[in-house]
Amino acid sequence: MKTIREVAKLFNVTPRTLRYYEEIGLLSPTRSHSKLRTFSKKEIAKLKLIMRGKRYGFSLDEIKEMIMLFDRDRTGIQQLERTVEYGEQKIKEIEEKIQELTQLKRELVELHATFSEKLAKLKGENAKNE
Amino acid sequence: MKTIREVAKLFNVTPRTLRYYEEIGLLSPTRSHSKLRTFSKKEIAKLKLIMRGKRYGFSLDEIKEMIMLFDRDRTGIQQLERTVEYGEQKIKEIEEKIQELTQLKRELVELHATFSEKLAKLKGENAKNE
């Protein structure tokens, strides 16, 4: 059982973040007799999943859905199914984004060459004028 | 000279967007005697640059800076210099992003394989249990 500060430090987040996650239902820390939040091993494990999901670009909503499925179906099948499905989607999204960025980069590189050339010309003409 | 609706339609944006651009100083439409905004050729040209900058992922602030430089230095040298500079930066950003996404994708693909395998196993065991 850990305090909110211990957990925040462990995961390099702020206590505020943890409270926020509790607020939106991602985490469910228990309370000591004096109402301080205490995080069980299970919450720590959940937080690991959360941080991982975030790293892969999932929204907290999506992450929540995946995690809740596990709570509901202990065999893990439904969570896995959803996670696999979301994973495929995310892979696709990332692929598309990569393509998009690659195309953009190509355009920008060309444009950059054009502008650099233009600039050199302008500077050449300027030097001539002086 | 065009009305706000004409320009909005031309660029596939809302009149609201154009007013916003005026508000933040990106555009400076003139006013008819009855106070309606009118967009000159110059504003249209500026808007072209704006839309292009947005497409390349520049913030409106960055775009504004580049455009303002042109207004100040008619030779275009300073604008070009800044544009080239920003372009290089943006190319770098895009390259980094591509790398990041490529790595992410690699991880996700692996993870996906692992989870799919696990899922198949779980389903296999489930079928056995039935």
Added chain:
DNA sequence: TATAACATTGACGTTAACGTAAACTTCAAT
């Protein structure tokens, strides 16, 4: 006991780029 550190709740703020809408004015067609 005193005190500093840390916890709590509640609530407003931040970010960039608009969207929405009310109240009023202008324009163009009939």
Added chain:
DNA sequence: ATTGAAGTTTACGTTAACGTCAATGTTATA
């Protein structure tokens, strides 16, 4: 002149994920 469409200004709302802060309570240490 009338009317409907479109323009204006002003101002609040949206989004996701927190940040910030005040007021108050708890904990651990000296």
